[in-house]
Amino acid sequence: DTAVSQTPKYLVTQMGNDKSIKCEQNLGHDTMYWYKQDSKKFLKIMFSYNNKELIINETVPNRFSPKSPDKAHLNLHINSLELGDSAVYFCASRLRGQETQYFGPGTRLLVL
Amino acid sequence: KQEVTQIPAALSVPEGENLVLNCSFTDSAIYNLQWFRQDPGKGLTSLLLIQSSQREQTSGRLNASLDKSSGRSTLYIAASQPGDSATYLCAVSTGNQFYFGTGTSLTVIP
Numbered sequence: 001d002t003a004v005s006q007t008p009k010y011l012v013t014q015m016g017n018d019k020s021i022k023c024e025q026n027l028g029h030d031t032m033y034w035y036k037q038d039s040k041k042f043l044k045i046m047f048s049y050n051n052k053e054l055i056i057n058e059t060v061p062n063r064f065s066p067k068s069p070d071k072a073h074l075n076l077h078i079n080s081l082e083l084g085d086s087a088v089y090f091c092a093s094r095l096r097g098q099e100t101q102y103f104g105p106g107t108r109l110l111v112l
Numbered sequence: 113k114q115e116v117t118q119i120p121a122a123l124s125v126p127e128g129e130n131l132v133l134n135c136s137f138t139d140s141a142i143y144n145l146q147w148f149r150q151d152p153g154k155g156l157t158s159l160l161l162i163q164s165s166q167r168e169q170t171s172g173r174l175n176a177s178l179d180k181s182s183g184r185s186t187l188y189i190a191a192s193q194p195g196d197s198a199t200y201l202c203a204v205s206t207g208n209q210f211y212f213g214t215g216t217s218l219t220v221i222p
Contacts, residue, residue: 004155033210041150041199043212090155099144099163099205103156 003027004104006091012110013081020067021076021107023091032074033101034066035090043090049074050096081111114139116204118213125192126221133187133216135202140180147176147187148201150215156201160187192220 004025013019025032034046047066048055054066063079074093078085091104115138125131135145144163148156160169160176162185168177175188185202199215 035210035212041201041215043201043203045210048209092156099161100146100158101210102158103148105155106153 004091004093004102006089006104006107008107009105010108010110012112015081015083015111017081018077018079019081019109020078021089021091021109023074023076023104024072025091025093025102025104026072027093027095027102029093029095029102030071031094031096032068033092033094034074034076035092037088037090037106039087046076047074083111085109086111114142114204114206114209114211116202116211116213118200118202118216120216121214122217122219124219124221127192127194129192129220130188130190131192131218133189133200133202133218135185135187135213137183137185137204137211139206140183141206142180143205143207145176145178145185146203146205147174147185148203150199150201152198159200189218192218194220194222196220 007022031050033048035043037043046060065077067075088106090106092101094101117136119134146161147159162169162178173190178185197220199217201215203212
């Protein structure tokens with residue numbers, strides 16, 4: 001009965017590859033987010049997305065692109081992976097009008 | 113630009129102690145503030161959410177306060193237990209943007 005799930009949990013890949021991380025929520029939420037947590041544990045928002053609006057943090061390279069096949073999913077696609085992309089990526093969701101975000105367990109990405 | 117700072121970065125206390133974690137933010141124009149808990153290798157769990165119009169929220173042994181004008185929030189944990197050991201993060205929301213602090217790593221020693 002996981003609320004927000006992410007796959008894979010771990011991802012180890014070579015520099016230059018293209019990879020995707022999937023996120024699904026079964027809470028009926030209409031807004032989803034992607035965060036990057038760096039080695040210093042600092043969480044930075046990358047994207048927020050609902051059916052009508054994608055808000056992109058301007059510091060996010062355009063190699064990162066969110067894709068939402070439906071309201072319950074927001075996947076993160078990364079092109080031409082770089083060493084600095086190594087981090088933990090968290091997906092989160094909430095319902096508009098409510099403030100509490102629910103987080104997934106994270107995907108640990110290591111770029112070699 | 114909003115900056116969120118948490119002090120201390122790490123804290124170690126014996127079981128049973130009451131403790132306070134601090135969070136400060138530079139822009140008082142916030143929508144709300146949340147405290148999260150992160151266990152090693154796991155995601156974040158929301159503990160308490162304080163709306164900008166509120167002064168505090170309580171849940172069990174946890175009490176969070178908010179002083180928006182001074183840009184500060186505290187998380188008070190009463191009668192700490194080893195199970196409280198985790199990293200505690202505060203985050204402020206300005207609407208669609210969320211700004212997280214770097215966290216306080218708490219260890220409660222049995």
